[in-house]
Each structure stands twice: as structure tokens, then as C-alpha cells.
């Protein structure tokens with residue numbers, strides 16, 4: 001069972017971990033001349049940081065020298081320069097294998113107030129670190145972080161590098177289709193040769209693992225060409241190993257050997273043990289297919305000898321399987337048992353790793369689903385809140401509308417009430433007062449007089465009535481016209497009104513006849529008032545009215561003490577007294593006795 005499984009998984013799995021490490025250390029093997037860093041360079045810290053950043057990839061030894069120099073002069077750096085240096089120092093720590101230190105520095109940057117770009121770089125560098133350390137869950141979280149924050153990053157240089165990290169991570173966690181999906185955004189957009197070679201290799205691996213790569217397609221030769229142009233023998237060698245894999249899958253041992261053997265020296269000269277061990281292993285498998293036991297044994301032992309360090313589990317399992325099979329064929333059962341044990345151990349470790357990756361990925365998927373559910377639930381709550389808010393707003397609007405309607409209604413009502421009051425006042429004025437003379441009309445005068453009589457009777461107060469009628473008024477009308485007559489009537493009413501007190505009731509009984517009700521007044525006072533009225537009428541400036549003669553009036557006074565409290569009697573008696581005045585030559589006062 002274990003033997004079959006080891007066939008199913010090819011060497012590429014473990015190779016990739018090594019490859020990933022190679023992404024970090026590759027350039028440190030390059031033989032760039034280290035020129036040293038002069039003190040003068042410190043004068044321009046910004047240039048040094050940029051230089052170190054550049055060299056970090058192409059000439060890490062020199063890059064690290066500049067970083068160390070800057071670290072030793074940290075006090076001369078501004079805050080933003082320190083942040084940049086921390087990023088470079090973190091990368092340096094990882095190159096040197098001090099993963100914990102590197103991670104600490106990246107995390108410190110993420111918690112600082114550094115620029116979004118440095119944070120983005122720290123985030124995708126952490127993807128690389130977690131991939132190296134096989135910390136899948138944390139890696140998946142970092143991938144999600146990088147993919148969601150990429151929009152805020154200006155320019156696409158760093159976005160491309162971040163995508164390379166994401167694709168490499170997905171390959172490593174065996175989510176090859178995802179790796180291919182993301183590589184599509186990248187593949188046609190790279191101008192830099194080295195990155196183009198790395199991405200090509202990543203895409204070819206993902207295609208190989210998803211059975212989308214055919215030995216007949218020219219993708220592999222193109223990939224080799226790209227990496228040769230980029231002067232990248234390790235990646236070239238890795239792509240050749242894919243060629244060999246495909247030939248082996250088709251049981252074509254000779255082509256597999258031809259793909260590898262002519263380039264074995266180039267592979268060896270990389271000193272990259274992972275690739276060398278893999279190449280030996282594939283050669284061993286090819287010779288095993290050809291039943292060439294000696295060669296199989298030779299290359300398998302070489303693979304075992306070189307491998308170690310970064311070459312692990314699945315690859316190691318494949319090598320031990322071959323060694324076990326050969327030992328068994330040779331009848332060396334003790335050795336066969338030893339290799340079988342090694343093979344079983346490596347296979348078990350590999351299976352544990354596969355399981356760990358799958359669990360991490362499923363967990364991340366589950367968390368993602370749970371997050372989506374939570375976001376959906378939150379959105380629903382927000383929707384509900386906004387509906388409630390809308391409803392409250394509508395209710396408030398409706399209430400406001402209602403209040404406004406009520407106010408308008410009340411205002412209309414008040415206006416209507418005011419207008420009615422005005423009409424009533426007008427009507428009252430019309431009915432209670434004589435329109436010409438503005439004294440009480442006959443009807444209202446009678447009403448008021450009766451009520452006053454009642455009150456005086458009740459309170460046993462005296463009350464007198466003064467009735468007066470203009471003298472020869474017909475003559476005024478006839479000689480001067482009705483209009484002049486009206487003016488004379490108005491003037492008479494005006495002067496007499498001034499004489500009475502506030503409670504006295506002056507009314508026009510009809511034509512040129514007026515009456516005063518004087519509550520609480522004795523006959524003596526009434527006679528005084530009547531005389532004053534008579535004189536006032538007599539003194540009217542008749543010429544100003546257009547008359548040639550004085551206006552005069554005859555007065556009659558009655559008293560409740562004689563006439564009683566019946567208005568008809570009171571007025572009748574006053575009328576009699578007034579006629580007596582007319583009889584006595586007019587313009588005089590008479591009291592009914």
C-alpha cells in the first residue's frame with residue numbers, strides 16, 4: 001500500500017519546499033564581487049537603502065553588508081528610513097536562517113505606523129516565510145491579507161512579486177488550480193527575465209500536477225529557454241526534471257535519461273542539493289524502468305547521499321523505495337528491511353504533511369465560509385437597520401407632515417375665527433350702533449336701557465331719562481338738503497356724547513330724536529346734563545356746517561321716582577316733557593313732574 005502511494009506522488013512535492021528556499025538563497029550563491037561599503041555612502045542613507053533593496057535579490061552578500069552598516073548607524077536614520085531598514089533586516093535574518101527573528105521584525109512593521117507599501121511587502125514576505133516553515137494556516141491567512149490589501153498599493157511591481165509568493169504558496173500547499181488561476185494575471189505581464197523564469201517554473205509545476213502538461217507541448221522547452229536566458233541553472237534543471245517526469249509517466253526511460261544526463265554537470269555545478277538529489281533520483285527511476293540494477297543502485301545511492309537537509313520525505317521515500325527494491329532483488333534482505341523501514345518512515349511523514357496541508361486548507365475554507373456567513377448576517381442586520389431607519393424617518397416625516405397639517409388647519413381655523421369675529425364685530429357695530437351718528441341704535445338702546453333699569457331697580461338706585469329732539473329740523477333738510485342735515489345730526493351726537501359719563505346710554509330713537517339714560521342720576525343732575533347738551537348743540541359752529549341759523553334742540557326729562565321702572569313709561573313721560581319744551585318755544589329743558 002505504501003509502496004503504491006509513493007508511486008502516486010512524485011518527487012515534485014518535496015522539491016518545491018527546496019525551491020522555495022532557493023527563492024531566498026539562490027542569489028547568495030552568485031559570485032558577485034563584493035565591493036565593500038565606504039563610510040561616505042552613509043551620507044546618503046536613502047540611496048543605501050535602495051541599493052541594499054536591489055542587491056538583496058541579485059547580490060545578497062553585498063546587500064547584507066550595506067544592511068549591517070545601516071544597522072550599526074541606526075541613530076542616523078529617520079523614522080521612515082528605520083522602517084525600511086527593519087524590512088531589509090528581516091529579510092536578511094531569513095536569508096541567514098534566523099526565521100524567528102525575521103518574523104518578529106515583519107510583525108513589528110505590521111503593527112507600526114509605517115507606509116502601506118512596507119506593510120504590503122512585509123505581508124507577502126511573511127507568505128514566503130510561512131511557506132518555508134510549512135505553517136500553512138498562517139500562510140493562508142497571509143495570502144488572504146495580501147490579496148485583499150493589494151488595491152491600496154500603488155504601481156504593480158510589488159503586486160507582481162506578491163502574486164509570485166501567492167502562486168508559490170498555493171503550489172506548495174498543493175492547491176495547483178488556484179496557483180494557475182493567479183498565474184494568469186501575471187504570466188504575460190512580466191518583463192524581468194528572472195521573475196519570468198520563476199513564474200514559468202511555478203506554472204509548469206502546477207500544470208504538471210493537474211495533468212495539464214503534455215510532453216508534446218513546447219511549454220517545457222520554452223520554460224527552459226526563458227530560464228537559460230535569465231541565467232538560472234537551478235530553475236532550468238528543475239524544468240528538465242518535469243520533462244523527465246513526463247517521460248517516466250509514459251514509461252519512456254530513454255527519453256527521461258536524455259532529458260537529464262547531458263545536463264548533469266550543469267546541475268551539479270549549481271551546488272543545489274535538492275536539485276542534484278532529485279536528478280539522481282529520476283535517473284535511478286529511469287534506469288529502474290530499464291531494469292538496469294547497477295545504474296539504478298548507483299543513482300539511488302547518490303540521491304540518498306546528496307539528499308538530506310532540504311530534500312525530504314516524498315522524494316526521500318521514492319529513493320528508499322528504489323533502494324529497498326534493489327536490495328530485495330539482490331537477496332540482501334537485511335538491507336532491504338533497512339531501506340523499507342526508511343521508506344515507510346519517509347512515506348508516513350509525507351502523508352502527515354499532505355494531511356496537514358489539506359486540514360489547513362479546509363479550515364481556511366471553513367473560516368472563509370464562516371466569515372462570509374457572518375458578513376452576510378451583518379449585511380442583513382444592516383439592511384434591517386436601514387429599513388428600520390427608513391421607517392423611522394418616514395414616520396418622523398409623516399408626523400412632521402401631520403403636525404404641519406395640524407398647524408395649517410389651526411391657522412386656517414384661527415383665521416376663520418378671526419374673520420368671523422370681525423364679521424360679528426361688524427354686524428354688532430351695525431346692529432348696536434347707528435351708522436350715521438355712531439350712538440346706540442334704537443333697538444340696542446332699548447335693550448341696554450331695560451337692563452340698566454332692572455339693575456337700578458334691584459339696587460334701588462335712581463335713574464333718569466333725557467329725551468331731546470332737534471328743533472325745526474325739517475327746515476334744515478328742506479333749505480340745505482339732506483346731506484347738510486346728516487352733518488348736523490352727526491355733530492349733535494358728537495357734542496352730546498362727550499357730556500355723558502361712561503355708564504350713560506345715548507341712543508338715537510329715530511329721525512332727529514335722541515335719548516340719554518342716566519343710571520344713578522337724580523333729576524337735578526339730569527337737568528344739568530340736559531342743559532349742558534342744549535348749550536353744546538346751540539354752540540355748534542353752524543356756519544362751518546353750511547347753515548345760516550343755529551341748531552337747537554328741545555329737552556324732556558323723566559325720572560323713575562315718578563315714571564317707574566318701565567321703559568315705555570319713562571320714555572313716554574320724557575317725551576311729554578320734551579313736547580312741553582317745544583310748546584314753550586323750543587331750545588329749553590322741561591322735567592316731567
Ligand SMILES: Nc1nc2c(ncn2[C@@H]2O[C@H](COP(=O)(O)OP(=O)(O)OP(=O)(O)O)[C@@H](O)[C@H]2O)c(=O)[nH]1
Nearest residue numbers: 469470471472473474475477482483485486511512
Ligand atoms: N337729514 C336727515 N333728516 C332726517 C333724518 N331723519 C329724519 N329727518 C327729518 O327730520 C325732519 C323732522 O321733522 P319734523 O318731525 O316735522 O319736526 P321738526 O321739523 O324738527 O319740527 P319740530 O320737531 O316741531 O321742531 C323731517 O324732515 C325728516 O325727514 C335723517 O336721518 N337725516
